[in-house]
Structure formats: structure tokens, C-alpha cells
Amino acid sequence: MNLRHLFIAFSVVWLAGCATSPASYDAPLKPITRAHTGTSKVASLESNNDLWERIRKGFAIPDLEHDLVDAQEQWYGSRPDYIDRMTTRSSKYLYHIVEELEQRNMPTELALLPYIESAFNPQAVSSAKAAGMWQFMPATGSYFDLTQNAFRDDRRDVLASTRAALDYLEKLHRMFGDWHLALAAYNWGEGSVGRAIKRNEKQGQGTSYVELSMPNETRNYVPKLQAVKNIIADPEKFNIELPNIENHPYFQAVDIKRDMDVELVARLADVRLEDFKALNPSFHRPTIFAGGTTQILLPWDNAKVFQRNFAAYNDGQYASWTVWVAPSTMTVANAAQRVGMSEADLRSVNRIPPRMMIKSGSALMVPRTSQHLSDVSSHIADHGTLAFAPEITEVTRRTPVKVRKGDTMAKVASRNGVTVANLARWNDIKTTAKLSAGQSLDIYKTVKIQAAGVNNKKSAPTKQVRSTVVTKKAADTKVAQKSKGGTPTKKKR
DSSP states (O other), X not given: OOHHHHHHHHHHHHHHHXXXXXXXXXXXXXXXXXXXXXXXXXXXXXXXXXXXXHHHHTOOSOOOXXXXXXXXXXXXXXOHHHHHHHHHHHTTTHHHHHHHHHHTTOOGGGGGHHHHHTTTOTTOBOTTOOBTTTTBOHHHHHHTTOOBSSSBBTTSOHHHHHHHHHHHHHHHHHHHSOHHHHHHHHHHXXXXXXXHHHHHHHTTOOOSGGGSOOOHHHHTHHHHHHHHHHHXXXXXXXXXXOOOOBSSOSEEEXXXXXXXXXXXXXXXXXXXXXXXXXXXXXXXXXXXXXXXXOEEEEETTHHHHHHHXXXXXXXXXXXXXXXXEOSSOBOHHHHHHHHTOOHHHHHHHHTOOTTEEEOTTOEEEEEOOTTSOSOOOHHHHHHOOOEEEEOEEEEEEEEEEEOOTTOXXXXXXXXXXXXXXHHHHHHXXXXXXXXXXXXXXXXXXXXXXXXXXXXXXXXXXXXXXXXXXXXXXXXXXXXXXXXXXXOOOOOOO
């Protein structure tokens, strides 16, 4: 059978299958009904370049209607310049937060929480030492694996702190089953909210957010978020103009494999130093140590610029600074001499307070030299601490002593460990002077004391700088003390 015959045979069969039976002409017409897909995983064909609209569509927390919300709306609504600064600052971080929330199927209102916590300032520090745009206390940050050491503070890190904050919020929502209570616990601590709920239950009262007794800061916390949510939902109602934020990543993570100066990274990426620090706010030293930090964040278009320039960089030295670990407790002057720095420079770079000695094992930033060319180890980069002990200084003190019956100058001097000549000189008398019982003589001795402002005890207390690592064990101890097994209280102001 040739090709023409095959085609004719196929056409006959196909037409026979398409033919409509006579009965079908007599059947009544039925309206076409809307079909429903069997899965929700079909990608939307809608193109939305406005991140604000994407956030609005993800709102899922029940609205709180309360007089306190009205008051907060008035406060924010009367400050359009403040709203503009906050929202403009947030444009670097919002896309990432929304992406993380959607992947976890969490309400997108939570992307607005840093407006309440820190006005989206990753360098913000509260009076209670909560840090970063999500405002983690040191112990809570450690509980959620946010490294805090001599070289970086991950409570300020954009990726790490967002991950930790959403982990915490998910945990609180599972605990209380209510987003308003979860938010109250984020601010006040789950132990405090749990006890407030038990008090109300014991008294036969309701246990919703508005029915619990709580501090004023927590009482206003959810109303603040609701007010910001209302403004984002309908900015025209409040005469607010939101900046345009594209529905596109602002930054990209780039791997680093060498210790590098912060200024060099910014130069190779062709970004301003302040812009680099805004995306990488956890670094508080002039050099990034690859052993502890494997990635940096760069503006989307600058990531490839950095990679291209890094590949072409041929100066051979990427870092001007390295880390030297003090082998014993020593003075700052002694340490400076060992590493070839001036005492003033060593103090400045490592923020060493006055009247303090460097404790053994402290990790100090020092210039990279021919003796220190290798990159810092991952152990030091992740666990390096900087600890101080009060300086021991010598002072001369006057102590009056009473002459006993039968005492001579020689006996008084011997009993107090001084020479007869000095005893005579201090009291302006002869070495052969006769003494009377009850007579007062002055003795001068040199004694060692700790630096001013530190308790002078047998065991001198160590002063740890804020950047010292808070261990998991220490965080767990605070858990037991504050929350009876829960997460440490996030903050108290």
C-alpha cells in the first residue's frame, strides 16, 4: 500500500469518528458550566510587577478592630515622611521576606513586622540590647542559631535573622493557635502570654488578645501592625504615597572563598560601601572571614560584576587584617608590641575599653603580615571571643598603726614589714626615738588594686564584650528560667 492509500484510509477512519449521530441533533442544548481544576498548583498567568499588591493578596490574619488601631493609624498617617523613609528602606529586604513567607504558607502581614520592630533598620539596637530589623535579644538569637561573636552578629544578618524570626513566629502560632497571641508572645515572650491566659482562664474570663492583661508596649503592638497593614492596603485613604517596589529580587547571594576586606568587596562589586553594609549588616569588623561567612549579599545586577572583577583581580592580597589569639592574659601594650601595632591602634580596631587587660584566648584583629598570611580558620571565625579582665595597678596607701607597750622603732618596723629608716622618715622622727603606748605612727605600703569601677575581690571578674558567643547551653538555661521550657523572652524594654 502506497503513502497515498494510507492517507485516504486514515482520513476515512478519522471522519467516521467525528460524525455526529442523528440522535445528537434531537438532544437539547445545555449551558456551558465553569470547569474547576483538580489542583491548585497550576501557575497563575497573571503578571504582577507590584510587590505591594502581592503582599495585599497574601493578607490572612483577621483584622483587629479596636480604638488603639485608630490611634495608631492617626499617628502613622500624620507622618508621611516617616512612612516614606521606612518603606524606601524596606525595599531592599521585602521581596526576600515575602518569598520566605509564601514558601511557608504564612500570612504576608508578617512581612510588615520589621516596620514595628525597627523601622526596617538592620542596625537598630534597643535599650534592652535587642538587635537587627527583627530585634532579637542575645539569648533568643542564640537559641535560634544566630551567631554572635567578635566578628559578626547574625541577629543583623538579613537572611539568617529572617529565617530565625519566621521560625519563631511559626513556633508561637503552633503554641497559641492565634496570630494575635503569637505576635503578643513575639513581643512579650511566650511564658508571659501563657501565664496571662492561665490567669484569665482561672477567673473565667476570655483569652483573646484584647482580653488579656499585658504591658502597654504589647497592648499597642498588634494595633501598630494592624495600622500599618491598613495603610499598605489602602494608602490613598491616608494620603500616603508608597514607593514603587518591583516584584523582583533586590539582592543575590554570592559565594566567597577567601578572607576579604569589606572595602575591597564593595569596590570589586562597584557598589557604595554604605549600600554593601545595608545588605550585609552583620559584619562589624573591616574584614570578612570566609571560614565563618560563606556568602555575601550584593544588589542583583552587581553580583556578576563582583564575580567578574574578582576573577580578574591579581593583586594577590584580599585581606588587610587577620586574627591573632592571645596566648595568655596580658596588657594591651604587651599585646600591641607582640603584633607590631601601636597600643592606640590595637585598642581602636578591637574596641578595647580603658583600664582593661586582654584575657587569654581572646581573638584580636591584627594587620596581615608575612607571618600571618593564611586565612582565618572556621573555628576562630565562628567562635572567636574577645574578653577582658580589669588591669591591676599599684598604689601607695597610708595606714596608721598604734604603738604597743614596750614597742621600739625596730619592733614596729619589723611587725609591719618596713625599715626603721622609712618609719622614721614617714613620721618625721629619729630612728632612735622613744615611743609611748597608744602613740599613732603612719605606715606607707604599695598595694595592687583593680581598675576603677571594678569590685576588688580575690577572684577578679572578667568583663565580656557584647560580641562574645552566647552558647546554646546558656540560652537553654535562660529558657528554663524565663519560660519554663519555652523560648527565651525575645525582649524587654
